[in-house]
Amino acid sequence: MPSHEAHPEFPPGASEREARLDAMDRRILNRLQRGLPLVRYPWEALGAELGLDPDHIRARLADWLANGTLTRFGPMFDIEPLGGAFTLAAMSVPEDRFDTVAGLLREMPEVAHNYRREHFWNMWFVLACESPGHLDRTLAAIEAATRLTVLNLPKDETYHVGLHLPL
């Protein structure tokens, strides 16, 4: 059986158990999904807003980063205004080659995410490149290496970005 069928969908390395959160934890997490305020002393401002000790907020964040409840805390960048280029792309990969092609993409630094989806187009990945030219070369390299057609679906318009999970 190919290895990808042996694992449930799950971020590699992260704990699968649902985190235990109390009401105060939920308030911190809901607030921080919207972002740290860009004021001179952001933790103090956040503490005042939530009625919590700023040191406690930072300590909880450190716990959640350590136990995998959060995968990251920091600036969320969009490199397109700096000349970078992103796209969403898909391939229809024959089952007997699926793991090989997934392995090839895993080795490419330009591939930021790759998901298996249950569809004729069964492999969906995001490319993050330094420039539009670099993106075109990367797509061509993937097509040449896999001998598969890549569906290139760059965004024409953004209507919404921002995962906010109500907790």
Place this chain on the structure above:
Amino acid sequence: MSVCISPSEARLARRLIELCQAGLPLVEDPWAWIGSSLGCGAEDALALLRRLQEAGIIRRIATVPNHYRLGYRHNGMTVWDVEDEALARLGPQVGALPFVSHCYRRPRREGWPYNLFAMIHARSASELEPQRARIRALLEPALQAEDMLISSHILKKTGLRLPHPGENRC
């Protein structure tokens, strides 16, 4: 929408991306930490962050949750073939639904008729269909075809990495 930034700010932005790609340390004064790495003071670092946010290079400084640990174990990529004339009006309405995390217009291709993508998230598989139905209700008059792709395996998830071998990363 985008505000122009100067070439020197673009260089600082690249250094900031490299500095923070693994995250911002949970120090008491994060702007002073950034400033000390960029060779400026905390006030200047904060001013830079504000300008980069205005220019759309920084969306926000925030937590990235692990959906699974927070109970959101189900996601679907809903895709829709919507009449072009209606999309500019309907796309933002779909994007504003609380369970939609990402919503984009993308080109149709041969073998791929869908021009609107909306990613939805739920705590149980049974919640996905009602969410999809709410999107369908919004799009109905201009809807030509639809599908939903469920992800079954994460094959890679590293996020943005700038390919600059040999440079320092904190």
